[in-house]
Amino acid sequence: MNAATSTTAPLDLDACAREQIHIPGSIQPAGLLLVVEPEGGTIVQSAIPGTPLLQDFDCPRGQRLERVLGGALAGLASSVLVAPDRGTVHLGIVSLKGVAHHATAHRAQGMILLELEEARPDELGSLEDLYPLIREFMADLERAPDTAALCDLAARQLRRITGLDRVLIYRFDTGWNGTVIAESRNEALPSYLDLRFPASDIPAQARELYRTSRLRLIANCDYTPVPIEPAINPLTGQPTDLGQALLRSVSPVHLQYMRNMGTGTSMSISLLREGRLWGLVSCHNRAPCRVPYNVRTACDLLGQVLALQVAAKEHAAEVEQRVARRAIQARLLALMAAEDDFLKGLAREPGQLLSLTQSEGAAIVHLGRCVLLGRAPGEQAVMELVNWLESTRRDDTFHSDSLATEWPAALGCKDTASGLLAVSISQMHASYVLWFRPEIVHTVQWGGDPRKQADPARLSPRTSFEAWKETVRLRSLPWTQADVEGALELRTAIVDIVLRKAEEMADLNEQLVRSNKELEAFSYSVSHDLRAPFRHIVGYSELLLQSAGEKLGDQEKRFVATIIESANSAGVLVDNLLSFSQMGRTTLGKVKVNMHHLLEEVRRLLEVDTVGRDIEWKIGTLPTVEADPMMLRLVFQNLLSNAIKFTRDVEKAVIQVSGQAQHHEYVFCVRDNGCGFDMRYVHKLFGVFQRLHHVEEFEGTGIGLANVRRIIERHGGRTWAEGEVGKGASVYFTLPDTSGVQP
Structure with missing residues (x-):
């Protein structure tokens, strides 16, 4: 003193x-x-x-x-x-x-x-x-x-x-x-x-x-x-x-x-x-x-x-702490390495992540996703905190045992986040691992009132040393050097894993692009070269019927007709294969698409297939999306034609089309009350040449839904289906909602 x-x-x-x-x-x-x-x-x-x-x-x-x-x-x-x-x-x-x-x-x-x-x-x-x-x-x-x-x-x-x-x-x-x-x-x-x-x-x-x-x-x-x-x-x-x-x-x-x-x-x-x-x-x-x-x-x-x-x-004591935390680091590293997504690995055993910094709550924010663990603020508060960190941070780490003094909005979550330790895990995105500590209200005894004013006219010391109690609020337990070092070591591990996976993904993508180009070139070559022979088979078979029809018996005529029908089917199959191979090379021309207008155009094209049918159409309110209209037309052509085809044995067909916004994307569904399918084979539904019904029952080549999936994936969406035998099927696809994305 x-x-x-x-x-x-x-x-x-x-x-x-x-x-x-x-x-x-x-x-x-x-x-x-x-x-x-x-x-x-x-x-x-x-x-x-x-x-x-x-x-x-x-x-x-x-x-x-x-x-x-x-x-x-x-x-x-x-x-x-x-x-x-x-x-x-x-x-x-x-x-x-x-x-x-x-x-x-x-x-x-x-x-x-x-x-x-x-x-x-x-x-x-x-x-x-x-x-x-x-x-x-x-x-x-x-x-x-x-x-x-x-x-x-x-x-x-x-x-x-x-x-x-x-x-x-x-x-x-x-x-x-x-x-x-x-x-x-x-x-x-x-x-x-x-x-x-x-x-x-x-x-x-x-x-x-x-x-x-x-x-x-x-x-x-x-x-x-x-x-x-x-x-x-x-x-x-x-x-x-x-x-x-x-x-x-x-x-x-x-x-x-x-x-x-x-x-x-x-x-x-x-x-x-x-x-x-x-x-x-x-x-x-x-x-x-x-x-x-x-x-x-x-x-x-x-x-x-x-x-x-x-x-x-x-x-x-510090060495003992470091040894214990290194063991936790090793466990977290193993969990992250075992998952394709490091975030899932970190969240698998929440106690490990919390023990690393002796915290009561944590959050992982990466690429717009937010995972909360233990006693943590709500997702909205965490995302606001991340935005504040992005606007103010100068280093890869931030820690405070009185967050509300630096970010007043933390007053609302003092019971979970009076203390914050955060590390950035990306230089390009707002990605963080955050640890939280709650408010610890405690009393400090000062040797005299620390707020007491001295005589401003001269330099003088305090005069009272009587114990003066102060109740301290809006503070958590302070972060130790071991806490900060543990967080930084985890950051290094995450960055290493993300970079390594990014390199592996880049290498796989390069191989995939090369393989796709080779496959598309092969498919185009095969389908193009096969079209001419099939046309020849159909043409010469028809000439044979014309020139020698009187000499052929009924059985021989059936043979020639079968040859013509099979060659035409093979030609359609080749055309579809060619179309499928071209899907990967066609450039997307995205514009604002009114899905109602697009759907009505497709329905008019398919009217020839609905003549004499009793079909009830239930069209919901469809949002406007940003997409390639020609490709989306092919999507609806395939889905609606399938719905028309697989309901033809139903006395009154009901076909529903709906679309709504959900979590930054639009979800569309085409539902029918037709023959349906067995969900055990749903994984085959979107494959090339995959069919869940015999060709004698329902015609088709098995490429339509494969084209749907390829088109939707090129737009950044997803596809899936649900069905039950005899009770119809529902096919879903999504398109990204780009209305809130800044240019």
Whole structure:
């Protein structure tokens, strides 16, 4: 808990963010600071408190290092000048008028900063004196089962080592709000366990200093800063950067923050994970107290060990999660690979897809289809959400635990979709896999009202740390990195499967096109070459009857008549085969077709077949479609002629024609009450040369319905039939509804 401003006053927040806390221009009075030019070892700046101990020494500026402070640093001069480029080095103990000081040095802006911090008379002599406590701490850490146990143990042991009144472990969330997750204290200071503190309490530049400088001590919140003189380094022309200095003075705002908290002393230890600030160990004492250097060094070491253990525990938990989710990925991959349509595979075992991201609902949207799984919003809401994602997304993934704050329409489905994780599975279409989490209403305890306004006229910290409860709504459980990674891996798998199937389909289509062209060419050639012989057979047979009819007996005449009839039938069959082969090559000329007018034209053409028949025609309201009129005429000719033919043994024939719009297509039906057919053989109905009745009963070549199917499929439609022996048949076909398609 550190430098703070109001969470809602823009002026204060901006001022705090601009505060240059790494160049305060002063140090704390627990020691002195010398800024040394490294080439010649000359002092260029200094900060020396006006204590009686140091009053007898001359001003060190302009002097060489070994001569200042009565020559007390002569033995350290060579070590100071070779201070490492990174980190702070402890050079040993220096005695100034019999008072021991810890000498430490580090480099900044090309200068060497030498700090002499007064040692406490009662402090332990070395780190070895603290080793028993450190060893005990290490042993206990290894037995801690999880992060919570680690932090509880660390808080207790660090308070035991430091002797301070309260030790808190403070963890940051993704928004840099901090929560106290562990605490050890006596009764001198109140408990802050489980309280949350807003990100503004530790602004960005303060977090960066915590990241680069792991330990910081403020021994007395009422100290008087010791200025650096001169304020500007004469060699660099800049204020000296004290970001790594142990004695660095802190912001007056933070000192007031401490007073408001009732703490006279504050020490913080940074907890880093993979170079990022994970949290802080924040130590407090009600009365001012200087934590000895060696104790701080031990705390720094233990803080690093704790951070490593936390990282190891969290990494192990993440690995365990990844292994479990990889197993789910493998199962989903197998399900998708087993289906021609990956969407069916994903939806086959909904629990697997939901477990992948620990969600309660999911939706798969692909090529206009929407499949809902588990607790998900309705289809209309999902499609609206997809449209919003398409208009706003910049990446292949989107996740939010408060969807309504980004898409207000989500308010209506907060019980199923307060949280959303979505991945796009197509660059060309609005295709997504979406996971949903419901609203989780919960209470958060803040350390003070985060909405409280500070004084806008000046930079100032909060004054109240009393627990303030906030009820959080319109939020789900947050998505973890494992959730997002699992979704992205599934996306990769889907894209790979879709691409592979697309490549396979393209290869099959290429083979099919080639085979169709060869088959059409063969059919055309065969049918064309057969027509002439059949004409010759009919022609010569008729000539034979004319020239030798008187010489032929009745039986011979029947033979010749049969030859003529069979040759004519074969010729019709060849003509139909030729027509069928040409269907695949004919270009579609789509126009708006009035189906009523088209149907009446066909009925007039077929009137010759209905002479003397009692036929009741029932024509429904037929929609206007976009299609090739010549081909649709052939469709109705075949269907109506079949209906007329197969009802001729019925005393009163009833033929119905209907059409209606259903789900982006038009469905047409031609129904009759004729002889019908056995549904066990329906799969043969639309095949070439397939017949379900003997030719002696009903004439025909078995190509009519094959032509119907080919024409309808070329229009992008479907065909099927239903029937029952003796009770008639119904033949259905569909045509796409293109009225709502944008050009």
